[in-house]
Amino acid sequence: MDMDRMAQGFSFMSALMENFGEAQDLNDKDAKKYLDENILNASLSSDTFYALMDLRKMAFTFSHGTESFFGIKELSFPYFFSQINEAYKEMFLTWGEAAYTAAYDPENRKMLQPLKQEYRTMLPVKNRAGEYYWLTQIAIPLQFDADRNLLTHLNIYRVGIAYEAWKNWAIKGEILENNLPRKDFAFTMEEYVREYVTSTFGKRKYQMLKLYASGTSTDDIAASFTISKKTLYTHNKDILAKANKIFHRNFSNVKEAANSLLENGYL
Numbered sequence: 001m002d003m004d005r006m007a008q009g010f011s012f013m014s015a016l017m018e019n020f021g022e023a024q025d026l027n028d029k030d031a032k033k034y035l036d037e038n039i040l041n042a043s044l045s046s047d048t049f050y051a052l053m054d055l056r057k058m059a060f061t062f063s064h065g066t067e068s069f070f071g072i073k074e075l076s077f078p079y080f081f082s083q084i085n086e087a088y089k090e091m092f093l094t095w096g097e098a099a100y101t102a103a104y105d106p107e108n109r110k111m112l113q114p115l116k117q118e119y120r121t122m123l124p125v126k127n128r129a130g131e132y133y134w135l136t137q138i139a140i141p142l143q144f145d146a147d148r149n150l151l152t153h154l155n156i157y158r159v160g161i162a163y164e165a166w167k168n169w170a171i172k173g174e175i176l177e178n179n180l181p182r183k184d185f186a187f188t189m190e191e192y193v194r195e196y197v198t199s200t201f202g203k204r205k206y207q208m209l210k211l212y213a214s215g216t217s218t219d220d221i222a223a224s225f226t227i228s229k230k231t232l233y234t235h236n237k238d239i240l241a242k243a244n245k246i247f248h249r250n251f252s253n254v255k256e257a258a259n260s261l262l263e264n265g266y267l
Helices: 002-009 012-016 031-040 077-082 086-104 189-201 203-213 218-224 229-247 254-263
Strands: 048-054 059-064 118-126 132-144 150-162 172-177 180-188
Touching: 002 077, 002 086, 012 086, 031 059, 048 077, 059 077, 086 118, 086 189, 086 229, 189 203, 189 229, 203 218, 203 229, 203 254, 218 229, 229 254
Parallel strands: none
Antiparallel strands: 048 059, 048 150, 118 132, 118 172, 132 150, 172 180
């Protein structure tokens, strides 16, 4: 089930990458040489492991040092996803779409492009003993095509404190320069996803969703926007299509979608 959920969650990547070119290494370095020099031949700490994400395949094509945390030598992306705390999986999928869309579509997203620079976030992940720990993930861009579209990034994972010790830790995302967070780009995962959801629906339709979630009737919503019920139903069809796409669901009507968004903290 996790495999299907993950595949559906990242299905948007195939459309994003249709016109991407061949890989060109970051700063003209050979990617394999970079991995050999900086990862394979470096001293390995028991609380650190690595995985190379190939966005063309949405797969880890290289991993190192994973045995200490997971008990396995080769880490796959589906297995990594399956070990994320259940309460954070939906957020992880939606945040992934938000982050990659921002990185690949700067004209549509009036903000910085997080995955074209070093990036850091945190997630609670289960270890080989069945215990959840907070992992800090630092994503380092490694390969681009000729148009500077990101194709691969190296993820460095560092094991932090036990999840039980700090369940309400905000999942932060940061852009790094010289290993320090940029002050002009600081957000939590929830805030980033909420902004992504708001911008995807647009202000008008987002306000409609809030009204539906509050229990406002169709007649009153149409009146509040000074539109006919027929026009509102047209908006509803668009809202429903976007909600099903973003959240990988099959909502039957706009009220159901609005209630789900409210329950998950997006409204």
